[in-house]
Amino acid sequence: MEETYKRIKGMRLLALAVLAMSFWSCKQQASSESDVVLWTPYNDSTEVAANQDHENSRMRYKLIQSKVLDKNDVFRPLYEEVSAVTNEDYEKLKSLILKQDILGLQAAVASGNLTYEEIVLFYLKRIYSYELDNSTTLNTVIALNEKVVEEARLRDKERREGNHPIYGMPVLLKDNIGTEGMNTTAGALIFQENSAPDAFIVRQLKARGALILGKVNLSEWAYYLCDGCPVGYSAYGGQTLNPYGRRVFETGGSSSGSGTSMAAHYAVAAVGTETSGSILSPSSQNSVVGLKPTIGLLSRSGIVPISSTLDTPGPMTRNITDNAILLDAMMGKDPEDKSSVGKDFGKEWYKGLSYNELKGKRFGVFSNLMEGDSIYRQTVEMIRREGSEIIVIDPPRVPLDGFLSILNLDMKEDLPAYIAQNINNKEAIRVKTVADIMKYNLQDSLTRIPYGQGRFEAVVSDSTSAEELQTIKKKLEEDTRAFFNTAMDTHDLHAILSINNYHAAYAAAAKYPALTVPMGYKLSGEPISLTFIGKQFEEPKLLRLGAAYEKVSKVRKTPENYK
Known part of the structure; x- marks a missing residue:
């Protein structure tokens, strides 16, 4: 890749001259880089x-x-650097980068086949x-x-x-x-x-x-x-x-x-x-x-x-x-x-995550998901064939009463704290509370809130007291942990398997980790994923289980129009 690297360095000025013919539907050329029009707004009606x-x-x-947002403002500053990457260079870099994980990329850099600059330029080329x-x-x-x-x-x-x-x-x-x-x-x-x-x-x-x-x-x-x-x-x-x-x-x-x-x-x-x-x-x-x-x-x-x-x-x-x-x-x-x-x-x-195996692992799977989703059911059967033990569970219903009040009351307090502590240019951002932001949005609702601000309204109007909020937090954490723990402890499970974000609120309230990994595609082509849920600070275990599943499933595909 050293030859490619030098060519990238040497062709920047030349590429500027031919950009309109070879670079991404650019609408017009201009006399200087600062005036180059890389993108033109369109009618999306x-x-x-x-x-x-x-x-x-x-x-x-x-x-x-x-x-x-004017995309020209975003993309102009790196225009010269990225335009120097020819299509030939890009294809060579693509063969070295696209399907590699981080460890593979680092090995290529160590061997002299890639540089970090080339990796960055490859991804920028795709983005542009x-x-x-x-x-x-x-x-x-x-x-x-x-x-x-x-x-x-x-x-x-x-x-x-x-x-x-x-x-x-x-x-x-x-x-x-x-x-x-x-x-x-x-x-x-x-x-x-x-x-x-x-x-x-x-x-x-x-x-x-x-x-x-x-x-x-x-x-x-x-x-x-x-x-x-x-x-x-x-x-x-x-x-x-x-x-x-x-x-x-x-x-x-x-x-x-x-x-x-x-x-x-x-x-x-x-x-x-x-x-x-x-x-x-x-x-x-x-x-x-x-x-x-x-x-x-x-x-x-x-x-x-x-x-x-x-x-x-x-x-x-x-x-x-x-x-x-x-x-x-x-x-x-x-x-x-x-x-x-x-x-x-x-x-x-x-x-060494890729060396992990599914054999001997114990997973809890939801009975209603086994009945209702064929991809989930087929995936569970594949995991069983790999030597895992599958336990069908039907956890008791746990109402999430008060969950939104946690978000409402926290945001009412936490967003003003963020503004006070993190915003440097307070002269330009003259708001302190959620209510202030709502008033700002109403000054131009078509541009600022075309879909309304119903959740902000709930933040401002939520009358839950501080004492009630603490009770809600404590109860929800206990109940949702019991939702998972009962099955995990009873059956000595390594993890519970769900779909997508189906049990995200339960994992959130329990403060438990959840890992989602591609599981396949529906007949329509829409992706669907398998989600591993474990107890606090079991991330390494979930990632080992996910790696073992990833190794045998191999289902992920790059989107057809973005290959």
Whole structure:
């Protein structure tokens, strides 16, 4: 790859001259790089109209394209760097990068067949190719790190033995995670100039040498703004689309951009956040691996919150090994997060995951899912054939009374605390409370809240007392843990198997980890995933089980139009 690397370096100026003919539906040339038009807005009314009869009411969109985000502002700064990658270079890099996990990429770098700069440029080329074409855009990448190529070159110069595997790997972040040099919008227009500092997990990633490639779209305010609205929509970023079926399948939310970007191979890894299902859902809908960790394993400091009780960031990747590596890279004790535990799973615990077997493992499976979902049933039978013991369970019904009050009351307190502690430019962002944001939104409801703000209204109006809230939290945690523990302890289970985010609220209230892994595709082509649920801080066990399942299932496919 040394020859390819030199060619990339040498062709930047030439590529600028021929960009209009060879580069992604660029509409016009300009006299200087600062004026180059890489993207032109389009009329999305035909697409919106085509979705008005969609069987899923949440996919009857009011708009797809953002009304405020100019993609030229996002993509111009790295234009020269990316335009130097020829199609021939890209195809060579693709053969070395596309199907590799992190350990494979690191081996290629160590052998001299790849550089970190080439890895970054490969993913940027893909992002530019698909996201600047209105017929393929997923409205996923809404900010790029303008220094990422320069930083990759520095990683190449400073590479040495003993670095964490995340070193030099380009990572995308959900846009509610604080990142210096890129605004942290949470998808909301009031936060479009929120220049917040690095979140704790971002500092951890950078300390281990990761490259922050950019920020991705999300369901606005982590899907705690509007009722019954499309997942993956934000006023700032527009409507995120699913690469397995644009405007056909939901993206899942709220970490919609993290899921879609992984499915389309826009980076090595992505970080999402979850309160209840916001990692599990988009991971499942986009056929990628998503881990919702135990509350406290990863810090929440510097992340725009819903609930300090239930929020957590988590890794989203295309395979188990990468998921474990990204998780490890973000871990650490954070004194600013009262729930942070500083758990240590041991040195390089993430290695050797592919050697795990299903033989001798004991899994609990839900009776109603066995009866109602053929893919789940077939998957369970495959796991049984691999030597696992399957125990059909029918847990008692556990009402989740008061669950939304946890979110309402926490957000009412936690969002103002975030604003006070993290927003640097308070002159531009003149709000302090959820009620203030609601008033701001009402000044231009068509642009700022086209689907309303029903959940914000519930936050403001929830009259649950502090004493009642503590009672709700305690009861829900006890009841949901019993929901899982009764079966786990009675039958000595290694894990309970669910589908997608079906039991996300139970795992959330119990503060238990959940790992979702691609399970297959429905007849329509929509992805579906198998979800492993365990007890607190059993992430290594879940990842070992997921790796054993991944090894025998081998079902994940790259979306047809994003290969």
